[in-house]
Amino acid sequence: MNQILDYPDLWAQALWGTVVLFLGGGVIAIVLGFIVAAMRVSPVPIARAVGAVYVNWVRNTPLTLVLFFFAFCVPLLVDVPRGFFLPLAVAGLGIYTATYVAETIRSGINTVPVGQAEAARALGLGFGQVMTLVVLPQATRSVIPPMVSVFIALLKNTTVASGFSVVNLGNIRANMSENGENQLVTIVLVMVIFVLLVLVLSAVQRAAEKKWKVAR
Numbered sequence: 074m075n076q077i078l079d080y081p082d083l084w085a086q087a088l089w090g091t092v093v094l095f096l097g098g099g100v101i102a103i104v105l106g107f108i109v110a111a112m113r114v115s116p117v118p119i120a121r122a123v124g125a126v127y128v129n130w131v132r133n134t135p136l137t138l139v140l141f142f143f144a145f146c147v148p149l150l151v152d153v154p155r156g157f158f159l160p161l162a163v164a165g166l167g168i169y170t171a172t173y174v175a176e177t178i179r180s181g182i183n184t185v186p187v188g189q190a191e192a193a194r195a196l197g198l199g200f201g202q203v204m205t206l207v208v209l210p211q212a213t214r215s216v217i218p219p220m221v222s223v224f225i226a227l228l229k230n231t232t233v234a235s236g237f238s239v240v241n242l243g244n245i246r247a248n249m250s251e252n253g254e255n256q257l258v259t260i261v262l263v264m265v266i267f268v269l270l271v272l273v274l275s276a277v278q279r280a281a282e283k284k285w286k287v288a289r
Contacts, residue, residue: 076254076262083248088266090241094163094231099224101167106174113179116200124175132172136233140165144237162234166227173223180219181212214282221278225271242266 077084112124131139143165144158153161185208193203232243242263249259 076249076258080249080252080254083245086240087242087245087248090159090234090239091228091231091243091270093159094166094234094239094241095224095228097160097163098166098170098227098231101164102170102174102223102227105167105171106178109171109175110178110182111204113175114182114204128172128175131169132176134169136166136169136230137236139169140233140237158237159239162237162239166230166234170223170227170230173226174220177216177219177223178212181216182208184215185211217278217281221274225274228270228274229267 109124109127112120113128115121115124140162143161147153147161148157182204189207189211190203193207198206231241235241235243238244245263246256246259250256
């Protein structure tokens with residue numbers, strides 16, 4: 074614990090960077106993931122095709138290349154200020170993770186019997202109403218566990234941004250090494266912090282599952 078007590082500012086900045094990357098990327102992933110999932114199950118062929126291309130293209134691209142694109146290609150296409158890569162890294166993580174969110178939601182939607190959607194359409198409900206009133210409330214129960222796994226993966230993927238000079242827990246080891254601290258101790262401390270953060274996500278998962286179980 075001496076490392077944390079001796080360098081509280083460095084650890085606070087690293088933890089804050091990880092939290093910003095995780096929360097910002099998570100918000101983008103949820104919003105974009107819902108949109109893409111809706112496109113994937115849409116009755117409109119063009120929407121399904123666009124959703125499929127997006128998922129298969131981005132999901133099969135290594136995250137390092139995605140962040141490389143945002144770090145070096147986006148500034149060539151858009152005039153962004155210097156030191157603006159943290160928001161770009163958040164966008165890259167969110168866009169990448171959205172593909173997994175979309176597929177998780179789509180798999181949950183597929184667990185709902187087709188007959189229920191057909192019955193809702195027979196009652197005159199539109200596609201949006203069928204999704205929000207009939208399908209998604211039921212799909213949520215089966216989506217929670219894999220969705221938490223996606224966000225645990227997002228949490229760990231935040232360390233990839235450290236390779237692009239974004240301050241987070243992934244590059245705290247280098248800072249401690251420059252100060253002459255034991256790198257093995259630093260790595261163990263980072264592991265402990267990540268385990269604690271994952272335990273928080275697991276607690277959220279249990280609370281969500283309990284809530285939906287009661288609702289059922």
